[in-house]
Structures are given as C-alpha cells and as structure tokens.
Amino acid sequence: MLVSKNWLNEYVTNTLEASSLEKELTGLGLEVESVSSLRNGISSIVAGKIVTIEKHPDADKLVICQVDVGKEVLTIVTGANNVYEGMVVPVALIGGKVIQGPIKESKLRGVSSFGMLCSGEELGIDSSVLNDFEKYGILPLPETTVLGADIELVLGLDDDILDIDLTPNRSDCYGIYNVAREVAIAYDTNIKPLEIKEGVEDASLITVNIEEEELCHRYIARVIRNIKLGPSPLWFQNFLRSAGVRPISNLVDITNYVMLELGHPMHAFDLDTLASNRIHVRKAKNNEIFVTLDGVKREVTEEMLAICDDEKTVALAGVMGGLNSEVTENTKNVLLEAAHFNGANIRKTSRKLGLRSEASSRFEKGLSEDNTLIAMNRAAYLIELLDMGEVEEVYADSYPVKQNIPVIYVEVDCVNKVLGMSISKEEMINIFEKLDFKVEERNNILGVTPLPHRIDITSYVDLIEEVIRIYGYDKLPAILPEGTTNVLDQDFKITLGCQAKNKMAALGFNEVITYSFIDPNYFDKIRLDNIAVERDAVKIMNPISENQSVMRTMLLPNILEIASSNYKRQQKDLSLFEVGRIFKRAGQEKPLEEQRLGALILGRDIKQWYGKESVDFFYLKGILRSLINSLGTDFRLEREVENKTYHPGRCGTILIDNQVVGIIGELHPQVAAAYDIKERIYYFEITLENFKPQTVPQYNPLPKYPSVERDMAFIVPQNVSMAQIKSVVEKAAHAENVVDYHLFDVYEGAQIEADYKSVAYQIIYQDKNKTLTDEKVSVIHDGILKGLQYELGAKLR
Structure with missing residues (x-):
C-alpha cells in the first residue's frame, strides 16, 4: 500500500516527516517496508x-x-x-x-x-x-x-512515499484516510473530517433490486447530470500519481481517488445507455458472453454476481464494468455506484476469469457496509468541487443486510493479565476514545463499540490488541513466562512415521507425497483381482475430476505414477518411498484409516556395493530388513502366489509375530508395461499400524564365559522356506543357551536328490553363568535336529 506523506498532511494538522512517520506507523502495527522520495535529486x-x-x-x-x-x-x-x-x-x-x-x-x-x-x-x-x-x-x-x-x-514531487505492508485483518487501511486516523493517534492530534455532499434517500429516479442478498449487502446509486468530462486539476492528478495510479479523466479519477482515500471502490455507468431506471443485482446467466471495459469477451457463469438493467448485464459486480455502459467523451449523464459485495464471491469470480482489478482486491479483503454511503457522498462532493456535473439530491439505497456493530465487553483485569502489565482503567478508556470507539463503563468491565470501518474488531482479544498497540509494544515488560510446563507424550504413530521416513532417507530413498484421491482405473492398471477388497474404495461425492474420484486403498498406484513420470524424463535410476494414509471400507460405516509405507526401486546401478548391474528382490529385501530392524523388530517372509500385481514366484507376504503386515516383490511385467516402464520394478508396502512402541534398550554386560559353535547341514524339500526352518530352530532351541544362528550355505546339485536342497546353519551356544559342556551342547543340538526332522522332514547330511 503506497501512502503519500503530502496526502496524509491533508487530513492531519501537524507537519509530518517521513522518518518519524515510518517509526510511528510501524509501532502501531502498520509496518513500513520502505520510504522513497519523489524528488530524485532534481x-x-x-x-x-x-x-x-x-x-x-x-x-x-x-x-x-x-x-x-x-x-x-x-x-x-x-x-x-x-x-x-x-x-x-x-x-x-x-x-x-x-x-x-x-x-x-x-x-x-x-x-x-x-x-x-x-x-x-x-x-x-x-x-x-x-x-x-x-x-x-x-x-x-x-x-x-x-x-x-x-x-x-x-507536480507534487516534494513528497515522500511510504510503502506499508498491511496485515490481512487491517483491510480498512487500504484507505489513506484511515491511515491518517492512525497517524493522528500516534501524534495525539485531530484528524480533519471529510467534506461530503449528503442527499436524501429516494427511489424516484433509480430503483435498485437486489436479488442475491447474501452476495450484495448494500447498493447505492446516484445520478449526475450534464457531466463535463476532461482532465482533472493537476493537484488532483498529483495525489493519484503518488499512489501509483495513472490519471485518466476527471470522472474516473474521482472514483479512483475515493477508492484510495476510503478504501471503497466505485463505478460509473453512462446513464443513457441503460435500458431503464432499474438496477438489478443478480447472478449472471450461465455461459453468457460479456465484454468488459478492457474490450475482452469473457464467458461468465451463474456463480458470478452481475449488475444488470432490464435487458442486459452492464457490469461484473466488484470486478469490472462492461463496455456497453462505458463512460465516453459523449456521455452526458452518469449513474454512480457504491456497493458492498461478498468478498468470497468476488474472489472466485476474479480467479475464474483471470481478471484481478484494484476494486476486486479490496472487496476480497472485506469492507464495511457503513462505508458505502460515505464513499458515495464523498464522490458527490468532489464532483461539485471540480465543477464537472450536477449531483442529484436524491439517491437510491438498497440495504437488505445491515452491518452488525457489536458491543464488546472486556474486563480491565483480563487485559492486564493477558499483557502482563498494570494499565489503569482510565488509560484504557483514553485509548479507546482516541480510536473514536464508544465506551461504556460498568464497574471493572468496559463495553466497547468499534467504528463501523473496523470490521477486524470482533472479540475482546481484538480490544486487548488495540490497547497494547496504542499503549506501545515497546512498553511490554521483558519477563520470563510463569507456570508449570507439562511434557506431552508424542503420538507413537507420528513418532513411528518420522522414524520410518528418516531411515528410508538414510538408505538413499527419496520421499514423495501424493494425493489421497486416485483414479479407479488404476486398479485395472495394476491387475488387481475383480474381487479384491482394495477395489471397494470410498467414493468422493464431489470429486475434483474423474481422475480423483475415490480414496486410495493402497500407496502403489500413486508411487507408480511418480516413477512413470520420472522414467519418461530419462530418470531411470529411481528409489522412492511414501508414508501416507490409505482408506478401507472393511464393512464399516466410516472408512478405516491406516498409515502405510510404500517403497519402490528400479534400475539403480549397485555394482559398486553388490556386484550387480541393477537391483533385485534380495536387495530390496535387505532394505526392508534394515527398516524393520530400525523400528525395533524383525520379520519373516512367506511365498505369495495369488497376487496378480506381482511376478509369479517373486513375491512374498511380510509377517511380524505371525501377523501379516505387508507384501514385497517384483511387480508383474504387464504392470510395468502399463506405466511405460521397461525395467524390472521392485516394491514393498507395509502397514505401520502393526508396529508396537519400542522398549527402552537394556544394557547387557559382555559374557564372561566362552561360546561354542556347531554347524548343522541337512536336506529338506525344495518347498521348505528359510522362515519355516527359522521357526523350528527357535522353538526347539533353549532360549537361554542359543545366542545366535545363521544360514551360511545352500546347495542344490547332482549329489542331492531331485526336489530337495541342502542347507547349512552355524549355531552359537553360550551360558552367561557358566561354561557349557560338550554334553549339554550336544543335547540341545540334537533337540534342534529332531525338531527339524519331525516338522519339516529334514535329513542330516
């Protein structure tokens, strides 16, 4: 917001200096970003x-x-x-x-x-x-x-321009006169009242019919006869230029001047181009073509508010007027408009049309209904001042939605408690009176009625802000906060998600974030069974588009879309992950939400670490193990053969404590082809809801007694998985004596009968209280072997 020092001097009696203004206005919460001089050294x-x-x-x-x-x-x-x-x-x-x-x-x-x-x-x-x-x-x-x-x-070049960065709540200060009110408070002086030309409300000349009362709270129309168009006086032009506005003609300049002065936009119509003496404020007709003042044809919709006569649309409310009612050099009579429009509707119209004007930007921020008549009367005065027309005494004023100016009550003790200060009641009353607020005193409670243009004052906390703003932020005492502090335990789900993200990032993966809305056609692209529960997705009642019409039931489709987009742009080494929520019906009235982690990898050259040209299933399995181990647990895999999304025989179900938590594997080649990817894609997705909070790690001293290592090689059928062997070993072993075991060899060949394989494990035994004897170790070792023979049909090799 550009504010001229000379223009402020028109309203405030003191002679103001720019450096002082900068300090005082910033102290009042109107931050002055910069001060520039128009002198420029000439x-x-x-x-x-x-x-x-x-x-x-x-x-x-x-x-x-x-x-x-x-x-x-x-x-x-x-x-x-x-x-x-x-x-x-x-x-x-x-x-x-x-x-x-x-x-x-x-x-x-x-x-x-x-x-x-x-x-x-x-x-x-x-x-x-x-x-x-x-x-x-x-x-x-x-x-x-x-x-x-x-x-x-x-030329008014003896001026300084203040660029004020206004906060959204102070829309009133888009009017220079209201900035002058703040200056008068800062310098403890009076502000000159605006000169206006009042009239009489009468609909005999113009009738205003507001059909959409929620979108237009007030509309005032006044007629100006025998208009004499021409350039504005130079002093008038100088003020406009100081605010960054180009002078055009005396009538347009007056509407711009009032907008800059009071923050309230106005518009002028050529009265003789209107089909009648009736103005209708209604919604526009759908797909209507309307030519705005800039000469552009625009297609409007029924959501937009229009100003019309009996036959046609003559303006888009609060945005721009129409070429069909433009004031030209041949104009003799003018209809002047001042109105209050719904800011949200103006914003939607402006965005949809790609048409943003000085008027629309002010309506969007919010205006006072009461200010509408003041703006009209001010414009009428200026028209007579510049001797450019005859202002009719009567005006039409349709005001269906009255502005509510509440009385706000605040306790003096409450103000001081919030501020941590001891401001007297008399001082608070003095501050409110400086602001021209009405104050009623009842014991220790103040009933305050703000000025109509201060639409930002709606509750007692706003009054407290006004007190300290005027009293001085610099007077706030520098004290430490008092009271007890409570440390709240963080939600485990949030902590778990953060841990998982940090670990995946440490493993070299890039995080992606996608929409929870997906295209139902994705289910076909990933070859999901027609009876799969994932197809029973929650449908959105008012989707943005068909491509985002259902809630996702898995993370895979969105991550594949990201991978495909990057792959098409020659980014063929990808490692992506996402932590996000999915939504399942599960027979419930309301969908169930689950936090999941999905990770995808393809084409990544890992020869320097792994001795291979690209990733494979076992590489991703190692990533999964690192992740789950970092979350304080371990997992096992079971072969999955029914899932058509994955390559047959290269897919496994992930289990933790015998509970399924996810799936891992190579995606089916047809899935990769559906996303135009010519590489093998490996993916896992796990449900983080199944993880439990980690216990605090306990220190275990180093063992005093030696360990005993024994190897065990045996033959088992081909379909026996390593997870099954691990389960048997854990059940058969004495937990206090078997401290570790691991697979070190798998052999299939001519010396092993068909459909069988040879596996070899190293098992480490140890007792923390004494040295284990060979006899004790042999008993435990034989027990493990018998368990393998009994449950899996293993044969000692």
Missing part, C-alpha cells in the same frame, strides 16, 4: 511558457524556443516534436539537475541553449502513471501554472 527546474518557436538553421530535427520562465526569457534548443507556442513546460535552468545529470550551457549546431525542456522521464516520474501524450516528448503543464514556479511544488 533541482532548479521551473515552469516556463514557450513564447515562440523557430526552425534551427542548420538542423532539420531541432527547433529554437524562446521560453518565458517568469523573470526572464531563455533561448532553448530542443529536438522534441510535441512542443508548440503557448505550451507550459518544465524548464531545467543552467546549474540545475535532472535525473540524467547537471544542466550546462551548450551549443547545438552553433546555437547556444540556456537550459533544457524536460520530459517526465527526466523528472524521475514513473512512466506507468503518465498517459500516452505525457510519456513521449516534453511534459505539458496546465496553462494556469504560475511561470517560474518550482516544478517540485507544481
């Missing part, structure tokens, strides 16, 4: 009038001007092609300075030049606030400008 530039123009004798593109600067007439040579006799222009005198540097006496093709005629650029004026005629060539000044007057005063 000097000795005055207003002059071109008396005569002669062609240069030796240059076709140069002319010799005699310029009256008040005290003398100067000869100045220029190459500008827009000058004419009688034109009043900025003149840089010898010894003066423009943006490009100092001005010296010079000769141009033999003719001495005693100064320079200046363009807007040479004065440091931003070209965006100049019209096309002013941008190119010498800058014209009004004919009434006093010759010899300092150009800084003429």
Whole structure:
C-alpha cells in the first residue's frame, strides 16, 4: 500500500516527516517496508511558457524556443516534436539537475541553449502513471501554472512515499484516510473530517433490486447530470500519481481517488445507455458472453454476481464494468455506484476469469457496509468541487443486510493479565476514545463499540490488541513466562512415521507425497483381482475430476505414477518411498484409516556395493530388513502366489509375530508395461499400524564365559522356506543357551536328490553363568535336529 506523506498532511494538522512517520506507523502495527522520495535529486527546474518557436538553421530535427520562465526569457534548443507556442513546460535552468545529470550551457549546431525542456522521464516520474501524450516528448503543464514556479511544488514531487505492508485483518487501511486516523493517534492530534455532499434517500429516479442478498449487502446509486468530462486539476492528478495510479479523466479519477482515500471502490455507468431506471443485482446467466471495459469477451457463469438493467448485464459486480455502459467523451449523464459485495464471491469470480482489478482486491479483503454511503457522498462532493456535473439530491439505497456493530465487553483485569502489565482503567478508556470507539463503563468491565470501518474488531482479544498497540509494544515488560510446563507424550504413530521416513532417507530413498484421491482405473492398471477388497474404495461425492474420484486403498498406484513420470524424463535410476494414509471400507460405516509405507526401486546401478548391474528382490529385501530392524523388530517372509500385481514366484507376504503386515516383490511385467516402464520394478508396502512402541534398550554386560559353535547341514524339500526352518530352530532351541544362528550355505546339485536342497546353519551356544559342556551342547543340538526332522522332514547330511 503506497501512502503519500503530502496526502496524509491533508487530513492531519501537524507537519509530518517521513522518518518519524515510518517509526510511528510501524509501532502501531502498520509496518513500513520502505520510504522513497519523489524528488530524485532534481533541482532548479521551473515552469516556463514557450513564447515562440523557430526552425534551427542548420538542423532539420531541432527547433529554437524562446521560453518565458517568469523573470526572464531563455533561448532553448530542443529536438522534441510535441512542443508548440503557448505550451507550459518544465524548464531545467543552467546549474540545475535532472535525473540524467547537471544542466550546462551548450551549443547545438552553433546555437547556444540556456537550459533544457524536460520530459517526465527526466523528472524521475514513473512512466506507468503518465498517459500516452505525457510519456513521449516534453511534459505539458496546465496553462494556469504560475511561470517560474518550482516544478517540485507544481507536480507534487516534494513528497515522500511510504510503502506499508498491511496485515490481512487491517483491510480498512487500504484507505489513506484511515491511515491518517492512525497517524493522528500516534501524534495525539485531530484528524480533519471529510467534506461530503449528503442527499436524501429516494427511489424516484433509480430503483435498485437486489436479488442475491447474501452476495450484495448494500447498493447505492446516484445520478449526475450534464457531466463535463476532461482532465482533472493537476493537484488532483498529483495525489493519484503518488499512489501509483495513472490519471485518466476527471470522472474516473474521482472514483479512483475515493477508492484510495476510503478504501471503497466505485463505478460509473453512462446513464443513457441503460435500458431503464432499474438496477438489478443478480447472478449472471450461465455461459453468457460479456465484454468488459478492457474490450475482452469473457464467458461468465451463474456463480458470478452481475449488475444488470432490464435487458442486459452492464457490469461484473466488484470486478469490472462492461463496455456497453462505458463512460465516453459523449456521455452526458452518469449513474454512480457504491456497493458492498461478498468478498468470497468476488474472489472466485476474479480467479475464474483471470481478471484481478484494484476494486476486486479490496472487496476480497472485506469492507464495511457503513462505508458505502460515505464513499458515495464523498464522490458527490468532489464532483461539485471540480465543477464537472450536477449531483442529484436524491439517491437510491438498497440495504437488505445491515452491518452488525457489536458491543464488546472486556474486563480491565483480563487485559492486564493477558499483557502482563498494570494499565489503569482510565488509560484504557483514553485509548479507546482516541480510536473514536464508544465506551461504556460498568464497574471493572468496559463495553466497547468499534467504528463501523473496523470490521477486524470482533472479540475482546481484538480490544486487548488495540490497547497494547496504542499503549506501545515497546512498553511490554521483558519477563520470563510463569507456570508449570507439562511434557506431552508424542503420538507413537507420528513418532513411528518420522522414524520410518528418516531411515528410508538414510538408505538413499527419496520421499514423495501424493494425493489421497486416485483414479479407479488404476486398479485395472495394476491387475488387481475383480474381487479384491482394495477395489471397494470410498467414493468422493464431489470429486475434483474423474481422475480423483475415490480414496486410495493402497500407496502403489500413486508411487507408480511418480516413477512413470520420472522414467519418461530419462530418470531411470529411481528409489522412492511414501508414508501416507490409505482408506478401507472393511464393512464399516466410516472408512478405516491406516498409515502405510510404500517403497519402490528400479534400475539403480549397485555394482559398486553388490556386484550387480541393477537391483533385485534380495536387495530390496535387505532394505526392508534394515527398516524393520530400525523400528525395533524383525520379520519373516512367506511365498505369495495369488497376487496378480506381482511376478509369479517373486513375491512374498511380510509377517511380524505371525501377523501379516505387508507384501514385497517384483511387480508383474504387464504392470510395468502399463506405466511405460521397461525395467524390472521392485516394491514393498507395509502397514505401520502393526508396529508396537519400542522398549527402552537394556544394557547387557559382555559374557564372561566362552561360546561354542556347531554347524548343522541337512536336506529338506525344495518347498521348505528359510522362515519355516527359522521357526523350528527357535522353538526347539533353549532360549537361554542359543545366542545366535545363521544360514551360511545352500546347495542344490547332482549329489542331492531331485526336489530337495541342502542347507547349512552355524549355531552359537553360550551360558552367561557358566561354561557349557560338550554334553549339554550336544543335547540341545540334537533337540534342534529332531525338531527339524519331525516338522519339516529334514535329513542330516
């Protein structure tokens, strides 16, 4: 928000300095990001009038001007092609300075030049606030400008601009007059009341019919007769330019001036282009083509609010007017609009059309209904001030939804308790009265009624903020917080998810985050059985699109989409994981949520570690083991043959404590082909809900007694898994004496009968209280072997 120091001085009696303003406004919560000067270092530039123009004798593109600067007439040579006799222009005198540097006496093709005629650029004026005629060539000044007057005063360049970073709740300060209220509080002075032209509410000239009362709370219309369009006075233009707005014409300038001054947008219609004296505020017609003021055809929808006459749409409420009711140079009568529109609806309209205006940005932030009439009366006053039309005394005011200005009660003790201070009741009342809030005192309770434009004041905490804002944040005492602190135990599920993410990242995987909404066609792409429970997904009642119409029942489809997108972009070494929630019906009225972890890997060159060109099932199994071990437990695998998503014979069910927690394997080649991936894809997905909180690790001293190692080689049928062998060993062994065991050899060959394999284990025995004897070890060893023979049909080799 750009705020002119000179403009603030129009309302506040004290002469303000920019550095002081910056400090005071920031202290009040209106943070001043920067302060810039419009002077730009120029000097000795005055207003002059071109008396005569002669062609240069030796240059076709140069002319010799005699310029009256008040005290003398100067000869100045220029190459500008827009000058004419009688034109009043900025003149840089010898010894003066423009943006490009100092001005010296010079000769141009033999003719001495005693100064320079200046363009807007040479004065440091931003070209965006100049019209096309002013941008190119010498800058014209009004004919009434006093010759010899300092150009800084003429063009308002003796000004400082404050760029204020407003917080969303202070939408009222998008009006410079309301910023001036804050300045008056800071300097403990009075603010000048706005001059307005009041009228009488009467619908005899214009009738307003609001059909959508929730979208338009108030609409005021007033007629201006015999409009005289033309440029605004220079002082008026200077204020607009200081706020970054380009002057256009006196009528448009007034609506912009009121918007900048009060923060309330307005709009003007050519009254004679309206089909009737009735204004309708209704929803637009679906698929209607409407041409806005910028000449663009736009397709509107029935969700958008429109301003219409009896026959047609003439404006999109709060966004932009229509070309069919534009005020032109032929306009004689004008209908002036001031209204209050629903901010959320304006935001939706603006975004859908890709059309954002100064008006829409203000309506989006929220305005006061009460401010609507003030804006209309202020515009009426300015129209008469600039003598540009006859303002009708009557106006139409449709106000179906009245602004509720509540009385907010706050206890004095509560204010001090929250702030940790001891501010007296009298001081609080004084602060509220400075803000022009009405205050009622009842014992130790204050009933406060804020001003209508302060729509951010809705509860007692807002009043507390106002107290400390005005009293001074710098007066808050620097004390440590008091009270007891309670350490809350973190949810184990959250902790588990974080642990799993950290471990997967440490293992070299990249985390992805995907939507919980998926396309039901994904189930076909991953070859899911028609009767699979995962197909019974929760459907979304109002999906964004068909591609996101059901809740996911597994993480695999989304991770595959990410992998496919990267693979198509030549990223063929991928290791991805996601920790997220899936949603299952499971016969419940409400879906059950599960936290899962899915991990995918393909094409990764691991030759430097593993001696292979790419990953395989066993590599991913090692990743899985590292992950689950880090979570404080272990797992076993059982062969899975029924799952069509995975390659037959290369898939296993993951079990922890005999409970299925997930699946791991190589995805079926048809699944890879469905996602345009020509590599083998390995994937596992586990349910984190099945993990239990880890117990605190206990220290075990190093053993004092030696261990005994025994090897055991035996033959078992081919279909016996290592998990089955492990289970038998654990059941048959004495837990206090078998401290470790591991597989070290698997053999299949000519010396082993068909459909059998030879496996060899090393088993380590130890007793922490004494040295084990060979006899004791043999008893345990034989017990393990008998268990294998009995349960798995093993034969000692």
